[in-house]
Amino acid sequence: MAALNLDNLGDLPKRCRNCVYWELSPALADQAEGYGTTDLEKEAWLSEVLLEWGSCGRVVYVGGAPAGYVLFAPPASVPRATEMPTGPVSADAVLLTTMQVLPEFAGEGLGRALAQAVVKELTRRGVKAVEAFGDARPGTEADCVMPADFLRSVGFKTVRPHHRWPRLRMELRSGLEWKSDVEAALEQLFNTVTIPMQTPAPVPVATPARAGRCQVSFLPTDGSSDDRTDDLRGRGEPR
16 A cells, blocks of 8 residues: 555546546536646645645555555545535544545455555544545445445444435544543642652761760751751760
8 A cells, every 4th residue: 555646646547537526616627627637637636735734645556556545635625525515524624535446356345444544644643533425325426425334334423414415524533642631630630649748857967076075966958057966975985
């Protein structure tokens, strides 16, 4: 599996390579089709997202041959999302726009593998959720929208029902978020627990005195002065 970029964009099926269903507004998509420039528009969109946001797709290969792909991007980079009846996409989510596995590789779990690759990548980047528009009646039109049943099978939940275009969502909980939660809980715990501190005992320090005696000063360990002294007769010394 490889990240999608300008070098391997041509590995997508030709119809998908030139499709701008999600990448342009309906009006601009129709205009690009009329001018025959959808391939250039697709390249321009991919280049812009890669530059401004980062990796936005994956291509899976089997025996060196492209077998499927997936695309995802911030909602602001997907004009078609605002036209969907169950939009808009939540502000904290990245939009999974489309995914396809070539018919000759169907039934091998590649669709699930692509979905897992997206989840792993977005979790690593700290994204909170991924959303997608599903097709409740797949196969009746061009498959630019993923089947809703497939999305549910890989963990998505419906957040905006619709007879044809439901919007689905998957929450992403990263290890970093878990670590932050634990650190916050520990900080709260330490803020509510007071550990008593004992005053250290004074340390006796012997200082020279007159012959036959030594003078012991008790010096507190906190560095403060202490006037207490005690004269001790030297043991073993002649009186």
